[in-house]
Amino acid sequence: MNAKILVAGASGHLGEKIIRGLIDEGADVRAVIRPNTALEKIGALKQYDIGVIQTDMHNINELTLACKDVDCVVSALQGLEDVIVDVQSVLLQAAVNAGVPRFIPSDYASDFTKQAAGENRNFDLRRKFHEQLEKAPIAATSILNGAFAEILIRNNPLLDLNNNSVSYWEDENKRIDFTTMDDVASFTAAAAMDATTPRFLRIAGFQASPKELAAIGGELKEQEFKLIRQGSLEDLLALIQRERAAHPEGENELYPAWQQLQYMKSMFSTELFPLNNRRYTDIQFTGAKTFISALLQTTSAQ
Structure with a gap:
């Protein structure tokens, strides 16, 4: 059977590219989007043969149901603390509740694990989310790709x-380090389909x-x-x-x-070192x- 992959942040530029990559990989894709997502973005997603689920991203019960029988949750959410920490934490808990084995957070950045706190506001938010991710009973893989x-x-x-x-x-x-968004999306899709990924994968086009x-x-x-x-x-x-x-x-x-x-x-x-290209x-x-x-x-x- 094809792997079932759920993508959050699917209506964003990177999220849609990840969905295309997953389709190329033969995945059974679900996309979760907010109820107030623009109609043109919903239409863009519905051109693909995937399940599109509009749900309240703060509703743990709705998200848990969306994660049912999923093999990997891929987050491509973008935003500040209310999204990267708060909404993504609800998504993480929903994945755990549904018994999803793997989670790919919305990192897609330089190696902030090697940078001091306070040097980059948006990286600090990812670091804060990682504090919860490391404690969660789920396997996680971060994609680090530079600029x-x-x-x-x-x-x-x-x-x-x-x-x-x-x-x-x-x-x-x-x-x-530079990587095109298309290459990041293709690599993320491949990683989502790979049950053996380590905690971090680093790439540079x-x-x-x-x-x-x-x-x-x-x-x-x-x-x-x-x-x-x-x-x-x-x-x-x-x-x-x-x-x-x-x-x-x-x-x-x-x-x-x-x-x-x-x-x-x-x-x-x-x-970025070592590279996993x-x-x-x-x-x-x-x-x-x-x-x-x-x-x-x-x-x-x-």
Whole structure:
């Protein structure tokens, strides 16, 4: 029989990609979504041959029923403490109540286990949820993937294809972990179907330093790229503290400017190791040159 996988946060961008990956893996998929989910998102999910369950994500009884006979619960929930800690805790308890053997939390991030508390607000929320997860009588696997490569699509200063420049903090040779959302989704789907996964799986589609990004951009555009040092990591930390103090309203936002700077500090402070890229040999990760080439093609077509 095909494995039964329940996906929470299914209406989100990553959640829908995970569902497509699970379908490719031959899974029997259930998607749980909130009753107030937008109609267009519900319609997008119903195009797949899956069970779509609209339920109150705070209702333990409804979620327990949704988890019945499920082999693995995959969370792709996004939000602040009320979601990552509170709602996800209800989902976890529902999975335990229903006897689900495995749980994949909504981590999909740099290796926050190697970072000090307080360095990244959104990572701290995941760490807080993990305190409950570690005590729960269920096998858990966290997917750690570094930065989503798609952040570069927004013409991030880290790779400015319009101005032929790469900005960085501290060290131009520091290799940064990137993985496309499609690759994260494919790997997560494969892990959900794999009953032997360890507590953590670490993947990086490509690891590239600012110097290497500049070289790739220069080669593809046949133009020189400038490396711009923004300062030290201490300078970045001071900037984060100033921005956070100046914008307290950001505490209620998922991605305020200072939170994005916290992500940047994480990128320049950690590296995923060891990597588990080869665990599922049918997944071919998108490399730096391929990804940046696609960015250039998209930019020129606009």
